[in-house]
Amino acid sequence: MGSAVLTAPRLRWACALSAAAAAGAWWFGDKAPYPYAQRSLLELPLPFLTSARLDAVLTPSPGERILEVGPGTGLQSLHIAPQLGPHGQLDILDIQPEMLRHVMHRAGQRAVPNIVPTHADARELPFDDDTFDAMYLVTALGEIPEPQRVLDEAVRVLTPAGRLVVGEFFDRHWIPFGPLHRLADAAGLHLSTRSGSTLAYLARFQPCARSQRSLRGPES
Numbered sequence: 332m333g334s335a336v337l338t339a340p341r342l343r344w345a346c347a348l349s350a351a352a353a354a355g356a357w358w359f360g361d362k363a364p365y366p367y368a369q370r371s372l373l374e375l376p377l378p379f380l381t382s383a384r385l386d387a388v389l390t391p392s393p394g395e396r397i398l399e400v401g402p403g404t405g406l407q408s409l410h411i412a413p414q415l416g417p418h419g420q421l422d423i424l425d426i427q428p429e430m431l432r433h434v435m436h437r438a439g440q441r442a443v444p445n446i447v448p449t450h451a452d453a454r455e456l457p458f459d460d461d462t463f464d465a466m467y468l469v470t471a472l473g474e475i476p477e478p479q480r481v482l483d484e485a486v487r488v489l490t491p492a493g494r495l496v497v498g499e500f501f502d503r504h505w506i507p508f509g510p511l512h513r514l515a516d517a518a519g520l521h522l523s524t525r526s527g528s529t530l531a532y533l534a535r536f537q538p539c540a541r542s543q544r545s546l547r548g549p550e551s
């Protein structure tokens with residue numbers, strides 16, 4: 332009977348092993364694209380990637396046309412779209428049609444009329460050049476194979492004064508800030524703002540070549 336009793340050191344080891352097993356299951360069970368079946372977890376606001384911080388970094392304004400890639404269940408979409416007003420539009424693009432249907436259903440319930448869904452892969456954006464005032468992805472870029480292609484596409488579809496906001500959070504698909512900065516550099520994007528640490532951050536970039544061109548003025 333005595334052998335069934337866990338002593339304090341054994342209990343500590345048992346707790347540590349259970350915690351490690353749970354962490355391993357969380358890390359290795361984390362799939363891409365994020366499974367629709369686990370959508371309820373997307374409703375939990377992530378620390379440091381709050382709506383208030385997204386507003387401060389993205390600065391959405393009435394009348395703008397903004398593209399959100401990887402909206403999931405719409406945690407950010409339903410917050411940003413109303414800020415664009417009746418003359419603005421939020422386009423949401425996702426590789427999983429269930430996610431788009433979910434957001435549109437919630438937008439209907441809340442009477443948010445200016446969200447337009449597009450089913451596509453972010454590596455090939457089905458939009459013309461210079462279409463959007465801004466584009467953002469929150470915990471989505473790291474989940475997409477070939478993130479460089481997404482950033483290259485962002486540069487193409489943004490207007491010359493456009494802005495790209497990337498939010499990343501520590502999980503299996505997380506892109507630490509350093510590698511993201513290098514990818515952005517290769518795409519011709521320069522950093523204008525960053526909020527948070529490398530473990531959980533929102534970073535804002537602008538197309539450099541275009542901004543340099545516009546700074547040179549019409550005579551150059």
Ligand SMILES: C[S@@+](CC[C@H](N)C(=O)[O-])C[C@H]1O[C@@H](n2cnc3c(N)ncnc32)[C@H](O)[C@@H]1O
Binds near residue numbers: 374402405407425474
């Ligand atoms: C972890 S969820 C993030 C959802 C939401 N942004 C949030 O923070 O709650 C990632 C989203 O990216 C989408 N996604 C993954 N790969 C994609 C791709 N190649 N093109 C477009 N969307 C993609 C997924 O379907 C999912 O909706």
